[in-house]
Amino acid sequence: DQQVKQNSPSLSVQEGRISILNCDYTNSMFDYFLWYKKYPAEGPTFLISISSIKDKNEDGRFTVFLNKSAKHLSLHIVPSQPGDSAVYFCAALYNQGGKLIFGQGTELSVKP
């Protein structure tokens, strides 16, 4: 029972263009959503988060959008850079339980 789903295993984008990574969830009780970025042979690093009471959060080139009615969130990277090439994980947090539920990950490749 996958509560957090990233349906695209990979995405390829040209440098300078927009990258859009998508994530769907099934449980309306999630309070926070987070994006992590992972390079090969390294642990994931936190990128950006959004509370369930907001619909947008922006940090530099990274923006996360939350559509609660559709149970969908997306990460936009503008402009994309080759250094952004990594695996991106979407995660959702139960406020009470404190556990993070991760999606399967999307591998982003930004080509020069």
Next chain:
Amino acid sequence: DVKVTQSSRYLVKRTGEKVFLECVQDMDHENMFWYRQDPGLGLRLIYFSYDVKMKEKGDIPEGYSVSREKKERFSLILESASTNQTSMYLCASRRHRLGVQFFGPGTRLTVL
């Protein structure tokens, strides 16, 4: 600066061996976690601990146990390693239930 370290980056063990994976954080964090990462499955939670001497099962605890005798150290134990436990193991910590999780670099375990 936040630091989570794991005792080994790469480990090769034989079926039936007892395996210890160590994780240490220097941030005085309350919560610690063990995940495994497998292609197409994302990060799955094995065990977690909200405080010293406390432990809770995650989503896939079978075949694993943990120990947290000191606040900064969280150990994952494979009682009798099997080939299906070949994976990337990631340790994480966070200050409290709503905090961001910080990950270690991971241990790539191969069980032959």
